[in-house]
Amino acid sequence: MSWTIQPLPLAGPLFDGAVRVYGDAFAEPPYLDPDRGAEVRDRLRTTHSKRRGFRALAAIDGPNVVGMAYGYHGEKGQFWHDAVARRLGREGEARWLDDAYELVEIAVAPGFQSRGIGSGLITELLEGLPETICVLSTRADSLAHNLYRRLGFEEIVEMLFAPGGQPFYVMGKRLK
Numbered sequence: 001m002s003w004t005i006q007p008l009p010l011a012g013p014l015f016d017g018a019v020r021v022y023g024d025a026f027a028e029p030p031y032l033d034p035d036r037g038a039e040v041r042d043r044l045r046t047t048h049s050k051r052r053g054f055r056a057l058a059a060i061d062g063p064n065v066v067g068m069a070y071g072y073h074g075e076k077g078q079f080w081h082d083a084v085a086r087r088l089g090r091e092g093e094a095r096w097l098d099d100a101y102e103l104v105e106i107a108v109a110p111g112f113q114s115r116g117i118g119s120g121l122i123t124e125l126l127e128g129l130p131e132t133i134c135v136l137s138t139r140a141d142s143l144a145h146n147l148y149r150r151l152g153f154e155e156i157v158e159m160l161f162a163p164g165g166q167p168f169y170v171m172g173k174r175l176k
């Protein structure tokens with residue numbers, strides 16, 4: 001293992017590298033989305049980094065960023081939180097969302113996947129969090145849910161975030 005994990009700053013070469021990695025990972029199947037890098041850069045700077053409990057990490061190999069991950073404490077009024085709460089109903093919301101850290105984004109550079117970097121980023125991101133639960137969503141047609149299962153996440157529900165859109169698994173893991 002030649003890579004290390006560091007806090008991700010919100011400007012500079014590490015930040016630019018993390019955005020590039022994210023864009024490259026989501027340009028691959030099943031996403032094939034050329035705009036995701038620019039989108040995550042803007043969302044990170046304008047909104048997501050300002051949310052309570054924001055924590056972001058980069059995986060570095062030599063001079064290169066090869067992975068990134070971030071999340072924050074989810075709250076009512078946020079799109080993802082409210083959409084999942086509606087789908088879960090009051091009891092499910094209380095169980096899974098009332099005190100939850102949301103793992104919002106994770107990406108590893110295509111040439112560096114399946115070497116344990118994603119697992120390392122998630123493990124470190126969740127280390128010592130004050131929340132009792134971690135939640136995330138992942139496209140049902142991606143392999144990523146296998147990784148989350150291996151790390152102790154269970155499938156809570158399958159749902160769409162947009163009419164006619166892709167199905168997602170919402171997954172959760174107890175942290176304490």
Ligand SMILES: CC(C)(COP(=O)(O)OP(=O)(O)OC[C@H]1O[C@@H](n2cnc3c(N)ncnc32)[C@H](O)[C@@H]1OP(=O)(O)O)[C@@H](O)C(=O)NCCC(=O)NCCS
Pocket residue numbers: 025026106107108109112113114115116117118119120137138139142143144145146147
């Ligand atoms: C998902 C992802 C972050 C995992 O990082 P990683 O460093 O490859 O993860 P690890 O090496 O710790 O674990 C490997 C596992 O991740 C999953 N995985 C590997 N490549 C993947 C890919 N291209 N897409 C999704 N999941 C992948 C598999 O379950 C794999 O297990 P396997 O090696 O037994 O097949 C990374 O593959 C990635 O960036 N994928 C594209 C973007 C993405 O799907 N992000 C998650 C959205 S919810």
